[in-house]
Structure formats: structure tokens, C-alpha cells
Amino acid sequence: MKKLAMGMIGICSVILILFGVQHYLASKTGTNASSDKVLNLYNWGDYIDPELLKKFTKETGYKVSYETFDSNEAMYTKIKQGGTSYDLTVPSDYMIQKMKREKLLLPLDHSKLTGMKNYDTRFLNQSFDRNNRYSLPYFWGTLGIIYNDQYVNAKDLQHWDDLWSPKFKNQIMLIDSARDALAIALITQNKSVNTKSRADLAAAQAKLTALMPNVKAIIADEIKMYMSQNEAAIAVTYSGEASEALSHNKHLHYIVPSEGSNLWFDNIVMPKTAKHQAAAYAFLNFMGNPKNAAQNAEYIGYATPNQKAKALLPKAVRQDTQFYPDDQTVKHLQVYDDLGQLWTEKYNDAFLEFKMSQK
Template identity: 60%
Template sequence: RKKFKGFKYYDKRFLNKSFDPGNKYSIPYFWGTLGIVYNDKFVKRSEVESWDQLWSSKFRDKILLVDSARDDFAFSLISMGKSVNDKRPADVQAAKAKLDALMPNVKAILDDEIVMYMVQEEAPIGITWSGEASEMIAENKHLHYVIPKEGSNIWFDNLAIPETAKHFKAIYKFLNFMSEPKNAAQNAEYVEYSTPNKGAIKILPKSVTGDQQFYPSNKTLKNLHVYSDLGQKWTQIYNDLFLEFKMTSR
């Protein structure tokens, strides 16, 4: 850790998370959220500011979901006022039942092709990650991203040193280089993901860092939750229930 000089550049709001207390093993590279993308030609922002609004009958056959058990269960659980890391059988079953009730509004459940579908206006609403949302928005000016008011997940792409690593001099040189604000800023502009590097944020244009779709307020950040490792048993339960949901007849 003494060989890594870059911690001073990182925003403390993105350090010391539950998956790595004290950042003993990792440093944040990029971060983002789970939220709602909508097309302003068909949907008003006021219609998608809450997860619960997704269940409206006016959205029948109009929503694309990302193919992710954890994320789709997350917004269902949050809409019920529950934790994204819930392990109570009754809560998880209730979240599954609520997802089942959403199925009439679901047009498709997709992987990365959700970006293309939203850009081409195959659907007016998509549930996805902010990183993919930024790609969509860059290709279609009518698309916008919302983090619902009840809260959501905050995710991190991290840099870590593998246990089998050998070339530590080069590794630390790389990590220190990537943490330099000017390099982190250039990287963030290229990748178009949110940077946790506070030095880079000072360099990036206000048009980027002032965009609350991808750099939300402190109030919103406090309402975002990191996923915990559910363990093998509960991961399997979530996955099995999600498979049942995907097989639900419409």
C-alpha cells in the first residue's frame, strides 16, 4: 500500500466500501448506478421518477429489462422499501411476485443489445446501468437517464493486483499513472463512465461533472446501496426465481 501514492486523489465517498473495508485489496476505477432510461418523445420524466411507476398500465409492452437477476430483483425490492441484499424468504418471494406483475409491461429482457434497441427506439423505457445509458444518450438525443427517488444500486469497476502477479514495480507504476488526475480525466472522457478521482473531476468540463444523470447529488448518493455477496445458497435462490420470472407467460 505504501507504494501506491494515489489515494489522495480519490473521493472518500467512493472508498472504504463494504466489499473492501479500508481498500486493502482494490481501488475504484469507475463507478455508476442502476436506473431508468427513457425517450422523451414518448415518456415524460415525471412518469419515471419512481420505480413504482414502471408498473403503470400505460407502459404495457414498453419496457426493456437488463438480463440480470440481481439488478431486476434490486429495483423490485427497493420499490417495496426492502434492502437490495435481502435474504428474508418472504421478502424475496414478494419481490418475485411483484416482478411477475410487471411482466405485461416488459417487451424484452436483454443483454448488451439493450443499447442498440433503445437507440433505435424499439422501446420507450429501459432499465440498465448508467454506463450503458451514457452510450445510448450519446447516440440518441431523445434519451435520458433517471436514478429513481427511492434509491438504487451503486456499482464499481475496481483495479486490483492478482495474487499471482510478479511484476510489482510495473504494476505500481501503472496504478500511480492511472491515478494522476490528468490521466484519470482523459480516461473518463474516453470511456464516458463516472470517475471517482476528485482530482480528475476538477479538470473535467462542467458539462460532464455537472450532469446529475452520471454525477448525482450527495442526497442521491446517500440513497445508493452496494450489493453484498449473498453467498452460494442465496445467489442460487435469486437466480432460480429470476429464471422462473423470465419464463412467466404474458
Template identity: 60%
Template structure:
């Protein structure tokens, strides 16, 4: 009997030992999970070497995921499948996420490098007190053209794109808000219009552009334009900057009728699990040397005034990407139009895309 009891005791002790070992083995995994910083960003929208340096400096592991539209990002954040610690929406989407109570308030006391952000980039209409957002990059929507196919200086306005000589030569960014905004601006309407009549007139004008469209695409546009496979592209300033560095025949124009002035921003989702890491990352990215390095890599304009001074002179003085005050006065910031009106923009653009094919 004693022998049986001894065997049972031995088995129990062994099980306890295995259980203790399992707990000990699990502990590093739990610790690692707590040290994760999960970032949700646009594709190729940060210098990867800066992420590595951040990991080394602060001991976090950065999990980096990407999206290709504000709407896709919004849907995933709202569904809540992943507890992202940071994401980078555009201005109108900041408003939408705030209204949907998806964002945590920003404690600017934890972001000492906020002092480097230019005053003209703070207190914008989409977040007047910067309670929920910190500026990341800004830029414009415009036209890239190749002087091998287009005489320099002949494209100055949106309306130039409807010229029959550009038949099957234009690449259009796959974005309902930008494409519809372009058509609205070409008609002299606000890019934030909520008038169904004006929206249908814009779609009709887009339909007339159909024969000139070569493709409606996203990231592939850079490859096509760099390789001289299209004459014209409608895209964002940073994308244009990257193309121009690879092909000296490319030029960028902000149309004289006006265009979109956009702002992308750091925000912390309400469901974030590691807000302290998020604050450290924002502050790290606002360090002037880091912001300048990131701006050179990405190609978009930085709102960080101290970082601008560290950029090469040819970059910071380039009025295509750092427009003067006169040009800025003709630009419009997108506003959140609400679910119903946003869907109308999307539906009209989808109809155009089907027609353009």
C-alpha cells in the same frame, strides 16, 4: 577410424550449435512473456488509447480480455487457467474474492497517485482499509427513457415501470442482482435482503412486469435505445451516459425509492505473475489527466477528485451522473450474500426470465 571420429565430433558440434541457437531464439519469447501485463476487465471499459500510451511509456505488452459479469470473472479467476495481473470486480465481488483468498494485498506505497482518490470513495464496507482494492469507477442503477414515447418527468420511480402503457416497451439489463434489487427496492425492501419470503415476493412482482418486457439483454441495449427501438431501459449510469450522447431524446433517472450505488475496483489476483506491471498500470490510470480522459471515454463517474476538475463542466455538474448528497443517502451498496443466497437470487431471476419469454 580418425575420420569416423572426426565426423562424429562434427555432428556433435553441429547439434550443440543448433541447441545454442534454439536457446537464443527462445530468449526473446521468454523476455516478452515476462513483459506481458494481462488485464481482465468489463467490455469497452477503458480508453484503448490509454493502453497504447502505457505500452509505449513502460515497454509492456498489454493482453486485454473481457468478461460480462462479476460471476463469470470470479469463476475464471478461481479456476486459475490464466494468471491475470489485474481485474476489475464490483464491490460485493471484492468481498467474495477476498474471502476465497483469491486476492493479493495492495501495497499502497507503490501507488503514489492514490492521493487523488476522494476520501468518500475509500474505506468502504466491502474493503474498509483498501487492503485489496483501488477505486476505478462508480455509478448507479437507474432508468433510461425516450421522450419520443414517454412524457418527460412521468418516470420517477421503479413502480412507474409496471404501468400497462409500457407493455412490451422495457429493456432490462441481464443481471440477477440488479433486476432482483430493483424489484426489492420497489417493495421498500433492502437490496441486500436475505429473507427468502421477501425474495419470492420480489420475484412475484417481477413476474407482473413480464408483459412490459421487450427483451432482457446486455450490451445490445445501447443500440436499441439509441435507435429509438424501445421506450425504456433499466441499466447502469455509464451506459445511459453513452446512449444520451448519441440520442438527445434519452434521459436518465435514479428512482426515488432508492437504488444501487456500485463501485468497480482494481484488484491484483493472488496468482498474478507481473505485480510490478500491475502497480504501474494502476498508478498510471490514477494520473488525473489519464483518469479524466478515461472517464470521458467510458462515461462513468470517476472517484478521482483531481480528474473531476479536468472534466467539462457540463459533465461534472450533471446530477444524473454525479448525484448530490441527498440522492446518495438513498442508495445502497451491494454486499456479498454468500454462495447459497446468491444462488437463490440467480434461480429466482432465471425463473422470471423463463416466464418473461
């Protein structure tokens, strides 16, 4: 009997342990939907002021279960595979278009949104989501050039074509992104960054290959650290990354060439598996509040699409044309479209061949 009792105790212990593990994992993956007072938020790492999450919970009673991803593709794969019940996530422009086409998103009920009037109309009704049927803008920015005035004279670097100058041999850090690198070459040739012409893509690849002698490294998130530490004279990266680098080094400057560049958006969407829609709308309205959006913009350092929030930012920030470019510059910016699998692979292949030419 003792042996049997010990066995039963062991079995019960295993069951309790498994139940505890299951409960823990559910709480960590955002799949614990036992309470309606929960918001399961899936966002990029360090992409919201943590104090805002506490404030949201305090004001609404909704507890936030927060999970992060490091790429659009990772986020897309997890949501497409199912098994999760995220209420909101934050994909970029082209990925929204892809998720919408594959019916992975729920349309937004605008009658439940209270902050639409706060957004800058320039950043609404974009090609990837007409009439903002599926998304609301969260942050926006540009692709541009950081340069260090200890090594580069500003007059020598105002346009994308200037990157090809022999004086910049082995001095450029290039963002590790097929779309961005090829966009630079396409823009110098007066072509669309969304071209589906084999000839245009081949010409862009050839132009990019000619840049290789000037390329010091092809890297991603490390760019801001290296530029902050004076490791290179020039870098091509995103405005948000540039903002962080500039805050650590007074010799750094950021420009968006006047001939055009990429205008990117990260928007908030509601996956079709969302189980807490009331909480999701509460959060959308909370983040649409100018005061909250301004606080978030100051914490993250990216440009807010909330016009009334921008007005609350320090004058030095809102008038900084490096990160809030004027209308004339914005007119020449291009948003990436979802190219579809075939052309995405062609761009990736072209970029890979370019990288293989690095010595």
C-alpha cells in the same frame, strides 16, 4: 542417410513450430513472464483508452499484455483455476468480496501508492473492501431508467413503481440480471437489495412478475443500441450504458429514482499470482494521476471516482446529475454484497421463474 536426415529435419521443424506456438500463446494469455518490463492486465472489453496504454509504456518502459473478459464470473473462474499470472484485473464490488474471502487477492501496500489523495472519499472504504486493503476504485455508476421523451412524459416516470403503470404495457426493456431486476422490486418494498429473507425474496419475485405485461424484452448489452434506435420507450440499465445511448439520441434521458438504487463499483485488484508487482504499482499510480483518469473517463463515458480528475472534465459532464448524482441521491444507493453460493442460486432461481412467465 537422406531419409534419416529428412526425418531429423522434420522433427526439428515440429519442435520449432511447437516452441513458436507456445511462445505465441504465452504472449497472448499473459503468462510470458520472461521479462520484468511487462504488465499483464486483465480487464473488461473496451474499458480503457488504448492511448493510455501506449502512454504508460512510453513513460515507464513496461509493455502491457492486455486480455479481456465479458463477465465477473468468467474472470473469477480463470483466476481461480490458475495457470495465469495476471498482475491486475478489474472485478466489480461483490466479486472483490468473494475473491478476497477465497484468498485470491494480494493486499495492497499503500506506501507504494501515490494517488490515494485524489480519490473522492465517498467511494473509498466500501463494505466490500474496508480501507481499500485490496482494491482501488476504477469506475463507478448506478442502475437507473432510460426513457425516450417522444413516448414518455418525464412526470410519469420518476420512481421505480412508475414502471408498473398500465400505460407502459409492452414498452420496457429490462436488463438481463437477477440482482438488478430483483433489486428494483426489493427497493419498491423498502427492502435491502442484499436481503437473505425467503419472504422478502418471494415478495420481490411476485412484484417483478406483476411487471411482466410491461416488459418488451429482457436483454443485456443490446439495450443501448435499441434505445438509440427508438426501439423502445423505456429501459432499465446501468449508467455507463445509458451514457453511450444518450450520446447517440437527443430524445433519451437517464434518471436514478430518489428512493434508491444500486451503486456499483469496478475496482482494480492484484491477483495473488501477480509476478510483476512493480509494474502493477506503476500502473495503479499512473491511473491514479488525475490527468490520465480524466482522459480515461472521457473515453469510456463512465463516472470517475477520482475527484481531481472529475475537476478536469468539461463542465457539462461533471455537472450532469444523471451520471454524477448529488450527495442526497448517493445516500440512498446500495452496494451489492456477495450473497454466497446458496443465496446467489436463490436469486437466480427467482429471476429464472420470472423470465419463464414471459409470454
